[in-house]
Amino acid sequence: MTTTAPTVNGRVVALAHYSARALLEGVLERHGATFQQSVALRVVAVAGGSVDREELVADVDSSLKTGDSAVRGVIEELVAAKLLEPDPAATRLRLTDAGRELWDRTSAESAEIGALLYAGIPAEDLAAAGRVLALVTERANAELGTG
Numbered sequence: 001m002t003t004t005a006p007t008v009n010g011r012v013v014a015l016a017h018y019s020a021r022a023l024l025e026g027v028l029e030r031h032g033a034t035f036q037q038s039v040a041l042r043v044v045a046v047a048g049g050s051v052d053r054e055e056l057v058a059d060v061d062s063s064l065k066t067g068d069s070a071v072r073g074v075i076e077e078l079v080a081a082k083l084l085e086p087d088p089a090a091t092r093l094r095l096t097d098a099g100r101e102l103w104d105r106t107s108a109e110s111a112e113i114g115a116l117l118y119a120g121i122p123a124e125d126l127a128a129a130g131r132v133l134a135l136v137t138e139r140a141n142a143e144l145g146t147g
Helices: 010-030 035-046 053-064 068-080 097-118 123-144
Strands: 050-052 084-086 092-095
Touching: 010 035, 010 097, 035 050, 035 053, 035 068, 035 084, 035 092, 035 097, 050 053, 053 068, 053 092, 068 084, 092 097
Parallel strands: none
Antiparallel strands: 050 092, 084 092
8 A cells, every 4th residue: 555645636536546447457358348338237227127228328428428329329238238238118228137137246256356446445535536526526527517
């Protein structure tokens, strides 16, 4: 662990993000999924396994900032891979059994990584970091007009 803490800035946040994301992408790659696909699957899983297609597009775009077209492409990849399927009675998409299994497996593996990365960090430090990063995100989203 670093004994001298750097001042938080964009570079420090980016280094932490990309280091942790590289670990997550290793998990996802082993299961044949991409980071973008995992973000979309998470939205559906957290929503109880089914979500309105346009809400899914908006939620994923809000997270990834990639644009509606790119998000729709990711959703189509998930449908083609039979991880999501249209609900014939509505404009919703739902997890298939394979989608739920992939989400459960990759979530469990990424939770292990998270536990390792955050082990031993005092709760008050994590809370302070969370508050700062939430504020930075809020401000950046306001600048982007997505807040």
